[in-house]
Amino acid sequence: MSNPNAIVHIQDAHKVYPLGHTEVVALRGINLTIERGEFAAIAGPSGSGKTTLLNLIGCVDVATRGEVIVCGQATQTLSDTVLTRLRLLKLGFIFQSFNLVSVLDVFQNVEFPLLLQGKLSKAERKVLVESIIEKVGLTGQRGQRPAQLSGGQRQRVAVARALVTRPELVLADEPTANLDSETGERIIDLMRDLNHAEGTTFIFSTHDPKIMERADRLVHIADGRIVESTR
Amino acid sequence: MTTLLIALRNLIQGGRRTVLLAFALVLVTFLLIMLDGISAGLEATMIRSATTLSSGHVNIGGFYKVTAGQASPVVTEIPKLRALVAEKVEGVDFVIDRARGWARVVSETHSIWGALSGIDIDEERGLKDVVELLEGDFDALRADGTVMLFTGQAKRINAKLGDTLTLSAPTMGGVNNTVDVRVVAIARDVGFLSAINIFMPKNTVRQLYQMRDDASGAVHIYLKDESRAAEVSEALRPELAALDFRLMDVDPRPFWMKFETAAGEDWTGQKLDLTTWREEVSFLLWILTGFATLRWLLMTVIFVVIVVGIMNTLYISIRERTREIGTLRAIGMTRWGVRRLFLAEAILLGIGAGGIGALLGVATSLLVNAARIHIPMEAMQAIMMTDVVHLEVRGPDVALSILIITVVTAIAALLPANLAARLRPAGAIHHIG
Ligand SMILES: Nc1ncnc2c1ncn2[C@@H]1O[C@H](COP(=O)(O)OP(=O)(O)OP(=O)(O)O)[C@@H](O)[C@H]1O
Ligand SMILES: [Mg+2]
Numbered sequence: 001m002s003n004p005n006a007i008v009h010i011q012d013a014h015k016v017y018p019l020g021h022t023e024v025v026a027l028r029g030i031n032l033t034i035e036r037g038e039f040a041a042i043a044g045p046s047g048s049g050k051t052t053l054l055n056l057i058g059c060v061d062v063a064t065r066g067e068v069i070v071c072g073q074a075t076q077t078l079s080d081t082v083l084t085r086l087r088l089l090k091l092g093f094i095f096q097s098f099n100l101v102s103v104l105d106v107f108q109n110v111e112f113p114l115l116l117q118g119k120l121s122k123a124e125r126k127v128l129v130e131s132i133i134e135k136v137g138l139t140g141q142r143g144q145r146p147a148q149l150s151g152g153q154r155q156r157v158a159v160a161r162a163l164v165t166r167p168e169l170v171l172a173d174e175p176t177a178n179l180d181s182e183t184g185e186r187i188i189d190l191m192r193d194l195n196h197a198e199g200t201t202f203i204f205s206t207h208d209p210k211i212m213e214r215a216d217r218l219v220h221i222a223d224g225r226i227v228e229s230t231r
Numbered sequence: 232m233t234t235l236l237i238a239l240r241n242l243i244q245g246g247r248r249t250v251l252l253a254f255a256l257v258l259v260t261f262l263l264i265m266l267d268g269i270s271a272g273l274e275a276t277m278i279r280s281a282t283t284l285s286s287g288h289v290n291i292g293g294f295y296k297v298t299a300g301q302a303s304p305v306v307t308e309i310p311k312l313r314a315l316v317a318e319k320v321e322g323v324d325f326v327i328d329r330a331r332g333w334a335r336v337v338s339e340t341h342s343i344w345g346a347l348s349g350i351d352i353d354e355e356r357g358l359k360d361v362v363e364l365l366e367g368d369f370d371a372l373r374a375d376g377t378v379m380l381f382t383g384q385a386k387r388i389n390a391k392l393g394d395t396l397t398l399s400a401p402t403m404g405g406v407n408n409t410v411d412v413r414v415v416a417i418a419r420d421v422g423f424l425s426a427i428n429i430f431m432p433k434n435t436v437r438q439l440y441q442m443r444d445d446a447s448g449a450v451h452i453y454l455k456d457e458s459r460a461a462e463v464s465e466a467l468r469p470e471l472a473a474l475d476f477r478l479m480d481v482d483p484r485p486f487w488m489k490f491e492t493a494a495g496e497d498w499t500g501q502k503l504d505l506t507t508w509r510e511e512v513s514f515l516l517w518i519l520t521g522f523a524t525l526r527w528l529l530m531t532v533i534f535v536v537i538v539v540g541i542m543n544t545l546y547i548s549i550r551e552r553t554r555e556i557g558t559l560r561a562i563g564m565t566r567w568g569v570r571r572l573f574l575a576e577a578i579l580l581g582i583g584a585g586g587i588g589a590l591l592g593v594a595t596s597l598l599v600n601a602a603r604i605h606i607p608m609e610a611m612q613a614i615m616m617t618d619v620v621h622l623e624v625r626g627p628d629v630a631l632s633i634l635i636i637t638v639v640t641a642i643a644a645l646l647p648a649n650l651a652a653r654l655r656p657a658g659a660i661h662h663i664g
Contacts, residue, residue: 051661060561061657081565088563095660099558103240108233115233116563161562 006069007169007201008034008057013066015052015224026052028224029066034203034217036168039195041215042205049224050205051173057203058091058171059083071168088116092162094172094191094204098154100146100161106133107142110160117165129164136160136190152183159190163200172204176211188214234568238575245548252544253584256636259533260588261595263632266526268596268622274519275623276422277512278457283357284424285348286511287451288460289467291316292331292486293479293503294493295403295446302493303403304331304486307446307501311474316452319470320463324453327354330436331448331486334400336429338388345384345429346487347398349436349448356453358430366392367416375434379416381425390414402441410439423515449486460507467505479504485511538643541580545573545647549654556651557659566652573651577644581637588636589629596622 003009015027026049034040034057042050055061056068062076062083069075071090075083087093092113100109111129114120120128133142136156146154155175162170172191176184188204188211195202204215212218220228242249282288291312295305306312309328316326330349335342350358352372359369362379371377380390390396392414399409412431420426433447454463471478479502482489486506493502549556556569604620 055657058561060557060660061655084560084563084565087561093558093561095558097554099554099660101237101555101559103237103244104233108236112233113562116568 003033003035005035006033007036007038007071008032008203009067009069010056011067013056013063013068015049015056015061016064026224027056027063030221030224030226032219032226032229034201036201037195037199038201038203038217039192039215040201040203040217040219041212042203042219042221043207043212044205044221046207048221050221052224053221054171054173054203054205057169058093059087088113089165090168092165092167092170092200094155094158094162094170094175096174096177098146098151098158098178100154100157102146105143105145106138106149106157109146109157110164113161113165129160132160132164135194150183151179152187155179155183155187156190159187159194163194163198166198167200169201169203172202174205174207176206176208181208181210184208184211185214234571234575235579238572238579241548241552242576242580245544248544248547249580252540253580253587255537255540256580256584256640257588257591259537260585260632260636261592262533263530263635264589264592264624264629265595265622266529267628267632268592268624270519270522270526271623271625271628272621273522276621277515277519278508279357280361280421280424281512281515282453282457282508283361284421284428285346286506286508287327287449288454288457288508289320289452289464290449290486290506290508290511291452291467291471291503292449292506293501294489295501296493296499297403298405299497299499300494301401301403301405302490303440304333304448304490305403305440305442305446305501306449306503307443309445309447309450312450312471312476315470315474316450316467320452320467322455322459322463324455325356326450326452327351327356328433328447328450330433330440330442330446332398332400332436332440333490334398334439336384336388337397337399338390338394341388343384343388344427346427347436347439348428348430349433350430351433361421363419365417365419367414369416371415372430372432374415375432375438376410376412377415377435378412378429378431379418380414380429381418381420383420383426384429385414385417392417398435398439400439402439404441408439408441410435457508460509464505464507471503471505477502481505483510483513485514488514534639537639541577541640541643542647545577545644546650548576549573549647549651553654553659554661556654557656557661560654560656561660569654570648570652573648574641574644577640577648578637581640582633585633585636589633592632593624593629596624 010030010032013027013030017024017026042053044050056063057070059070059075067074073086107129110133111125114125133139136159138153138156141149141153176187191202192214194200206212218230219226293306294302296302313326332347334347336345352369372379378396394414396412397409398412402408412435454460468478486504489504599620599622
């Protein structure tokens, strides 16, 4: 890896999904470097490979061919256990449909990754979780279950959950697609603020031109290839 | 901790599905406890009844043969035998001897065959606890020429308290002899055993058979620890031989089944026969075996249903929660973590429903015992050895039932939990539930 400041380095990555007797080529030779502290958007039409790319970067899937290096680790050589650990310690996730644990309340959802890490005491967790809940503006809702919250509030919980472990990199696959445009913009602003304040790297995908404008790095993909990359 | 919380809340969230499954588990545990209670109650009643009515823990019985072809259930030199027992056998609770006979019992209108037990009512210990008198009283059996009948027997020969019956049997010499007896007590039935056992004073049996005063039917030894019976019986053989008593060959059948063997052998005079209570009740063991088999069959069927039910429910639950599983895997939960989540659900369900079922089972057993429910069918009464339903509740059995249910649910959950753990996170996250 030439660039010491790179958090993601992808070289000639291909992803092929088997589909019955044929196969679907979702990514065909991706070359991409994301630096620490970047606020990057991946844009492209439906089926262009945005989700597939984020899955590779997020270590929930590995490339069929080529190299994906995340936080200094070449993911295709790692076991499921090591990839899980990498996700737990270094990455944060925000999903299009929020994906909160429906039976846990706001506080418990945000606390969950810390429990999986098992590094902090109960008191330490409480301080950390409460401060991040305050940052996303949900202190009043800390005891409520996801079903009692609006879409925007749910996505705020998801943002808090993704950031509570102070990850190096946060991945968000269309975080605003299920929100109205005003709420969506506020979520992006929240992410942007945290990016500025904590220096956390964000990579998110979107269809929405207004959301793309907020990014300081824009990667356009089409048909599994990067067609444009601007800063 | 959070695993348990999630599991518990998911169970609650499961609503009707959880309730149905829990209900099935409660029912199975309840059934298990009841079946345990019945079989343990049966065993306890059977052993207690058998060891009071027709056997000691160890019995020194025997046959006396005047001629080679005819055997009488008589043992002479009783005082010498009892002295030997007192001197040589350790751990004895108490010793009695009873005269034995096999005679026709004749009332004014009917007659039946009965196994006579000649007792000394003052020497008897367990009898008064096991046998419940409905009419008359035990003390009246002190007088010669009296008899106690069980209700079933009294009904069959149409005899009432105060009636006179005639006992008729061939003496040792081969001549027929009769003795008149008055019914002084009528007792509640005690199953099979009370159908043939008829109690009367020892002297009355002696009179019928024209036996000497030192003769009786058997010395019954009751031990403090009934499980030592075989060992004690084994140790008695050489002691008896040393005093020049002749012994029949070892034969693990009840005494009453050895008449033909004894009569068919070519000897005369006295031979002793040693038995333990297990041997005496061996002909009843099929009841316990049959019941145990029935219980296992039933449990197997029910368990298969439960296992299928749990697996099905969990598979549905996993399909509905695929996205959640994917999410948890993405944010760093290990495969083990996912497996634990589903196992915890099953185990919580098992312990909870099993606990409730056990509680219901124990409560019902206690209620049933307190209510002294009468067994309506005579055949059932005979098999159960009692005419009221008795369910024996044993702590370890109850704990074991809950454990079995929990283990079965956990095992049923293994496969679905494994499937959940093996879901690929990338695919699971985007699953549309
Ligand atoms: N699990 C899969 N099996 C087979 N083909 C897949 C799978 N996932 C994605 N694909 C295919 O790979 C291609 C890229 O899909 P991907 O989901 O990455 O696109 P996307 O840019 O995220 O689209 P969208 O904007 O609709 O979310 C598509 O042709 C899609 O059909
Ligand atoms: Mg997508």
